[in-house]
Amino acid sequence: MISNSIENSTMTTMKFVCGLLAAIPLAPATAFRAGNKTVRNRIQSALRETTMPAIKTLLGLFTGVVLAGANAALAQQFAGQHITRIPSRRGVMKRTLAIAALVASSAFLHGLAMAQAGTASWPAKPIRMVVPFGAGSPPDVVARVISRSLSEGGLGQQVVVENRVGAGGTIGSETVTRAPADGYTIMLGSTSTLAIAPSLYPNLAYKPERDFAPIILAASAPFFIVVHPSLGVNSVKELIELAKAKPGQLSYGSTGNGTPLHIAGEMFKTTTGVNILHVPYKETGPVNNDFLAGRLQIMFQQLPSLVQHILAGRLKPLAVASIQRDRQLPDVPTTSEAGLPGYKVSSWFGVVAPRGSPPEAIERLNIDMNKVLSQSGVRDTLTRLGFEPSGGSPEEFAAFISAENTKWSKAVKSSGAKLD
Numbered sequence: 001m002i003s004n005s006i007e008n009s010t011m012t013t014m015k016f017v018c019g020l021l022a023a024i025p026l027a028p029a030t031a032f033r034a035g036n037k038t039v040r041n042r043i044q045s046a047l048r049e050t051t052m053p054a055i056k057t058l059l060g061l062f063t064g065v066v067l068a069g070a071n072a073a074l075a076q077q078f079a080g081q082h083i084t085r086i087p088s089r090r091g092v093m094k095r096t097l098a099i100a101a102l103v104a105s106s107a108f109l110h111g112l113a114m115a116q117a118g119t120a121s122w123p124a125k126p127i128r129m130v131v132p133f134g135a136g137s138p139p140d141v142v143a144r145v146i147s148r149s150l151s152e153g154g155l156g157q158q159v160v161v162e163n164r165v166g167a168g169g170t171i172g173s174e175t176v177t178r179a180p181a182d183g184y185t186i187m188l189g190s191t192s193t194l195a196i197a198p199s200l201y202p203n204l205a206y207k208p209e210r211d212f213a214p215i216i217l218a219a220s221a222p223f224f225i226v227v228h229p230s231l232g233v234n235s236v237k238e239l240i241e242l243a244k245a246k247p248g249q250l251s252y253g254s255t256g257n258g259t260p261l262h263i264a265g266e267m268f269k270t271t272t273g274v275n276i277l278h279v280p281y282k283e284t285g286p287v288n289n290d291f292l293a294g295r296l297q298i299m300f301q302q303l304p305s306l307v308q309h310i311l312a313g314r315l316k317p318l319a320v321a322s323i324q325r326d327r328q329l330p331d332v333p334t335t336s337e338a339g340l341p342g343y344k345v346s347s348w349f350g351v352v353a354p355r356g357s358p359p360e361a362i363e364r365l366n367i368d369m370n371k372v373l374s375q376s377g378v379r380d381t382l383t384r385l386g387f388e389p390s391g392g393s394p395e396e397f398a399a400f401i402s403a404e405n406t407k408w409s410k411a412v413k414s415s416g417a418k419l420d
Helices: 002-023 027-031 037-078 089-120 138-152 167-177 191-200 236-245 260-272 284-292 303-311 359-374 376-384 394-415
Strands: 127-131 159-163 185-190 212-227 251-254 277-280 298-302 316-320 346-354
Touching: 127 138, 127 167, 138 159, 138 185, 138 212, 138 303, 138 346, 138 359, 138 376, 167 185, 167 191, 167 346, 185 191, 185 212, 191 260, 191 346, 191 394, 212 236, 212 260, 212 303, 212 359, 212 394, 236 316, 251 260, 251 284, 251 298, 260 277, 260 298, 260 394, 284 303, 298 303, 346 359, 346 394, 359 376, 359 394
Parallel strands: 127 159, 127 185, 251 277
Antiparallel strands: 185 346, 212 298, 212 316, 212 346
16 A cells, blocks of 8 residues: 555656656746847756756655655554554645745746856956957057947947967967957957968968857958059059069068968069069068168058058059049059059958857847947048948858958969968
8 A cells, every 4th residue: 555655646746747847948938939049048058957957856855755655654564553644645746746846946047047147247357359460450450449449338348459460360360269268359350360371371270160250340451552652663554564674673561471461462473474572571560661661662551551651652552452442542543444454452351259159249249349330430430541341240251251261262372372
């Protein structure tokens, strides 16, 4: 009689408990059906983590209740005492269900609290934005414009720019891939680090599409063919003629092997058939200083780095490598107008994070950066500096990076660019 009572109550209670616990992970699907997908996923995950401990606790409590009744009955039998009252199935079930409801409710509320804490606490400290190039370089300019607006906006934390230069931007990029994927380290990537480097560096330690999580395409800028006034040329045609008359005697500078400035120069050599010398530097400042001093004769560069010197007459732009003239320098012809229709080069800049960074951090950064890039003050600043503001979703930026890898891989091969 005792064993039948215990067995029946055990089976009935187990069925109820299993049904109750099965409902716990499903609760968020109903409660948050109209909510944000990322939030729902976080809640489901947190609840799954608390379900198994709840099951173990319930089973332990239930087993203890049942065994307690059995032990009491057996003890009375061995003592030769008359059993006056055996715990009924209903009594066992009531006690067990009360405990089950309490534990199940605690598990649900604990899981919900964990999920809410995970989404609400970010960002809880300053965010580091790594720029793989030196201060004053085009990527650095874009990074500082965006970080300043983010810090002053609704993000609630400072975004601190950190320059990590060297090896065409690959040193800083590798540093970011090794950083914790916690949403507190991001990078201002560019054509150089995310599209050219994979084709130019055979032993590159990272792969953009494998190691980075795209956040947003921030801006782009076309290249200009610029010369030092002492060279005495006034057009692209005159530059080509002079370079052919003095093979290997004219030089152009870049911010390092594998950077867009380097590839742009090699593409110019391939397109025109001239022989000019490439001189790589580590940072924008030194290469610009040597160019201004006349130690370099030619630069293939974006406008932001040189615009003030051009407007002051210290440097002479010959053409812009885009399909239309630049708004700041409307008198400078396009390369097509200058007799070089096959030469079109531009660079772009975008924000990425280490692969595996929290989805809610990626989403929040994308939303806030899109807001920043839509502000008239930010757009005017970037445009005045020679950039074209962009924007968009992480998915769109991921597709863009993939397409740019294919494009620049072909450019590297066709130009014959090599590491010096």
